[in-house]
Amino acid sequence: xIKLDIGLIGLGTVGGGVYSLLKRKKSILRERSGxxxxxxxxxxxxxxxxxxxxxxxxxxxxxTKDIFQDVSIDVVIELIGGIHPAKEYxxxxxxxGKNVITANKALLAECGTExxxxxxxxxxxxxxxxxxxxxxxxxxTLRESLIGNRVLSISGIVNGTSNYIxxxxxxxxxxxxxxxxxxxxxxxxxxxxxxxxxGIDAAHKLTILAMLAFGGEVRFRDVYxxxxxxxxxxDIAFAREFGxxxxxxxxxxxxxxGIEARVHPTLLPEYHILAKVDGxxxxxxxxxxxxxxxxxxxxxxxxxxxxxxxxxxxxxCANKKDSLVLLREKLRVKPIGTLSSRYYLRFSxxxxxxxxxAISGILGRHKVSxxxxxxxxxxxxxxxxxxxxxxxxxxxNVMKALGLIDRLRIVGxxxxxxxxxx
Amino acid sequence: xIKLDIGLIGLGTVGGGVYSLLKRKKSILRERSGxxxxxxxxxxxxxxxxxxxxxxxxxxxxxTKDIFQDVSIDVVIELIGGIHPAKEYxxxxxxxGKNVITANKALLAECGTExxxxxxxxxxxxxxxxxxxxxxxxxxTLRESLIGNRVLSISGIVNGTSNYIxxxxxxxxxxxxxxxxxxxxxxxxxxxxxxxxxGIDAAHKLTILAMLAFGGEVRFRDVYxxxxxxxxxxDIAFAREFGxxxxxxxxxxxxxxGIEARVHPTLLPEYHILAKVDGxxxxxxxxxxxxxxxxxxxxxxxxxxxxxxxxxxxxxCANKKDSLVLLREKLRVKPIGTLSSRYYLRFSxxxxxxxxxAISGILGRHKVSxxxxxxxxxxxxxxxxxxxxxxxxxxxNVMKALGLIDRLRIVGxxxxxxxxxx
Numbered sequence: 018x019i020k021l022d023i024g025l026i027g028l029g030t031v032g033g034g035v036y037s038l039l040k041r042k043k044s045i046l047r048e049r050s051g052x053x054x055x056x057x058x059x060x061x062x063x064x065x066x067x068x069x070x071x072x073x074x075x076x077x078x079x080x081t082k083d084i085f086q087d088v089s090i091d092v093v094i095e096l097i098g099g100i101h102p103a104k105e106y107x108x109x110x111x112x113x114g115k116n117v118i119t120a121n122k123a124l125l126a127e128c129g130t131e132x133x134x135x136x137x138x139x140x141x142x143x144x145x146x147x148x149x150x151x152x153x154x155x156x157x158t159l160r161e162s163l164i165g166n167r168v169l170s171i172s173g174i175v176n177g178t179s180n181y182i183x184x185x186x187x188x189x190x191x192x193x194x195x196x197x198x199x200x201x202x203x204x205x206x207x208x209x210x211x212x213x214x215x216g217i218d219a220a221h222k223l224t225i226l227a228m229l230a231f232g233g234e235v236r237f238r239d240v241y242x243x244x245x246x247x248x249x250x251x252d253i254a255f256a257r258e259f260g261x262x263x264x265x266x267x268x269x270x271x272x273x274x275g276i277e278a279r280v281h282p283t284l285l286p287e288y289h290i291l292a293k294v295d296g297x298x299x300x301x302x303x304x305x306x307x308x309x310x311x312x313x314x315x316x317x318x319x320x321x322x323x324x325x326x327x328x329x330x331x332x333x334c335a336n337k338k339d340s341l342v343l344l345r346e347k348l349r350v351k352p353i354g355t356l357s358s359r360y361y362l363r364f365s366x367x368x369x370x371x372x373x374x375a376i377s378g379i380l381g382r383h384k385v386s387x388x389x390x391x392x393x394x395x396x397x398x399x400x401x402x403x404x405x406x407x408x409x410x411x412x413x414n415v416m417k418a419l420g421l422i423d424r425l426r427i428v429g430x431x432x433x434x435x436x437x438x439x
Numbered sequence: 440x441i442k443l444d445i446g447l448i449g450l451g452t453v454g455g456g457v458y459s460l461l462k463r464k465k466s467i468l469r470e471r472s473g474x475x476x477x478x479x480x481x482x483x484x485x486x487x488x489x490x491x492x493x494x495x496x497x498x499x500x501x502x503t504k505d506i507f508q509d510v511s512i513d514v515v516i517e518l519i520g521g522i523h524p525a526k527e528y529x530x531x532x533x534x535x536g537k538n539v540i541t542a543n544k545a546l547l548a549e550c551g552t553e554x555x556x557x558x559x560x561x562x563x564x565x566x567x568x569x570x571x572x573x574x575x576x577x578x579x580t581l582r583e584s585l586i587g588n589r590v591l592s593i594s595g596i597v598n599g600t601s602n603y604i605x606x607x608x609x610x611x612x613x614x615x616x617x618x619x620x621x622x623x624x625x626x627x628x629x630x631x632x633x634x635x636x637x638g639i640d641a642a643h644k645l646t647i648l649a650m651l652a653f654g655g656e657v658r659f660r661d662v663y664x665x666x667x668x669x670x671x672x673x674d675i676a677f678a679r680e681f682g683x684x685x686x687x688x689x690x691x692x693x694x695x696x697g698i699e700a701r702v703h704p705t706l707l708p709e710y711h712i713l714a715k716v717d718g719x720x721x722x723x724x725x726x727x728x729x730x731x732x733x734x735x736x737x738x739x740x741x742x743x744x745x746x747x748x749x750x751x752x753x754x755x756c757a758n759k760k761d762s763l764v765l766l767r768e769k770l771r772v773k774p775i776g777t778l779s780s781r782y783y784l785r786f787s788x789x790x791x792x793x794x795x796x797a798i799s800g801i802l803g804r805h806k807v808s809x810x811x812x813x814x815x816x817x818x819x820x821x822x823x824x825x826x827x828x829x830x831x832x833x834x835x836n837v838m839k840a841l842g843l844i845d846r847l848r849i850v851g852x853x854x855x856x857x858x859x860x861x
Contacts, residue, residue, distance in 0.1 A: 038587055038729060042587050045589075046586065048765070048767075049586055049654070049765060050586055146584070151730075152584070152727075152729070152730030152731065152733065153733060154576070154579070154580050154583075154584035157576070157580075157584055158576050158579075161576075161751055161754070162568070162574070162576035162579055162747075162748070163747070163751070164468065164471055164472055164750065164751055164754050165460055165464050165468060165747050165750035165751065166747055167467075232471070290715060290716075290736065293712060293715040294712075298732075305574075305747075306743075307460060307574070307743040307744065307746065307747040308573075308574030308737065308738065308743070308744050308747040309574065309737065309738040309741075309743075309744055310720075310737060310738065311574065311575060311735070311736060311737035311738075312734065312735070312736035312737065313733070313734070313736075314712065314733060314735075314736070315730065315732060315733035316730065316731040316732065316733075319731075321728075321729040321730070321731075322729065322730050322731055324587070324729065325585070325587050325588055325727075325729040325730040326584070328586065328587035329584045329585070329586055332583070332586050336760060338758060338760060343470070343471060345470075
């Protein structure tokens, strides 16, 4: 019987879930895995959480030193989130010879290279299955199941809050504000939802996935981001008329000129498998050279799903599974302007002859050709919506054309631009 | 650097894929995993395969003894399929102190308990990621990622051939025979497709999954099977009118009275995530107490996807990952007659007054109540189709009622009975 002595820092949503899971499943975990998981110390600044979870006073501390200085502890679980002091805690744990388990996607995305290097120097490991996708085993699949593969691309719905909001807009015709309020009411969105709806959380996760998939360092700040907050109910309705649904996607791709790494709302054909990933669910689509296309789908957040991932890391850690993250090089992220894509464009225009030809003329001169158009009689003040779907075009050209179109007198508010996926 | 010396038995579709993958990816696998995979000997009865794959004569043998008696070999990969002599080969390898990797679902389903016991006696391991789901990491997810979970149910599209046939019938209006011919032409169905279309292959896979999910022995012969070969184009059309698609499902569930383990075509609501798993793809839906609902989707067969799974087993084997399969007890499989389900019933009846009341009367006396009915004016000889959807009912009662209805003079051919999933 292997024994693993554990120190847990952070008793919030995930930490509380880990505490409860370890308590409830102690004997079945021992029987199944041959590992005895022994929670030595639990640390949180807030004693109220100790009481709520009925952690014994003997097991509880408000001082992380009690964990770092306890030589019996083999592994430290960091579940406080944020960059500081989580980073310092992890480095201290590694330097004191402890392995680390974390769910901290922001920290791994922004300082992963440094942390993995420190772990290697200390001959210790960092496990982080819970940092992306909650209970969905994306990290294990990328690192272990696909080890014989060259991963070509990842497209994922990696933020449950954004997906919930766009799903509700799509299925119930809500506008963005209504859907966001509902997400808050349901507990899917924080009081300050910026991390989710501006794509920051998704970009953190994409950074981690891209590093693992492509085996190189990816800088978080190089990941392009567009939020979902300017999607309107009418965008969703127009997209549907063309056979698309709008999904919050995180995309990473190998190309000959570097990697693509971008987070933005995307029009997907209705029949696309990711178009079926609804509500607060996450979905990760991997394309690899040997394994082909794979989708992993499930609860990407929540107390117990995330705790379930932490527990699988504990067993892997006890079994001394190798967990070295190999980042061979700094990967070049292509600037978004060089992207080649199809686009959905929604203009607000004065309803008079010559408008369509003026706009399509400017687009044409920038090598952006149109495959479909809808012009609606529905007035918004003096303006009517004009929607265009383009053939494949280069993003820089699209943006230049839109800059010129925006200055035309026949055009009202700035145009909406969304990318189309396949 | 860990070195793993490998003997490979079988150079068919999967074996050839493994040979080719190991050759092409040797250096990248070493770099990523820190393991040097060294293919010492390759065995096949057919020297033509050696030539086709350009295996050197030094590395090739037609005699398995050259593998078993080579003390340098750490692990034997068995990829010949079938029960005999695969079973004897695996036992011989284990007894000679070698670990085993296999993709042999029939053997594991029918003799898994014996093989796992032998492995434990020999203090050796059997890895079998490739036995179910090809490249889709179902075994690893069940055994490692969900280790802290009580798995409640598995519903899967586990046979790509059946799924391809039903998808083509559904999307292109083909009848069963046409779709089967197409599957053969595309290389998805064997010349003798019985294993696939009668649900035998799916039942093999379900047996393995149920053993892992529920931690007990499941006897293959206890798994209920209904093939897809009596599904007609009109069943698919009628199902659609009620909002369903017909999918080839394998289902295993915990219940208070034992486990359910059954393979049958199933009507699923169109919005169900498994209803979107089309073509030759596989999809595995797990429900667990902590992690909630998860779907794994991908290529369930084929040379390279399956080889990709074998290679991930090789690395796990080299890293001495624990792979003991714990079967605590013999699990009782509930007889299909005790199943409680909703049903789709299609009768062929004479178009005259009183028919509906005669049939629904018999059903009602057996506690089978009807939720929806379609009666069509379209004649088939003297008969018209009558389709009913029932409320939840017990299978034994449904079958007794159908036995009586079948004897009525107003009824033509025997009724079609399909279960409805949710």
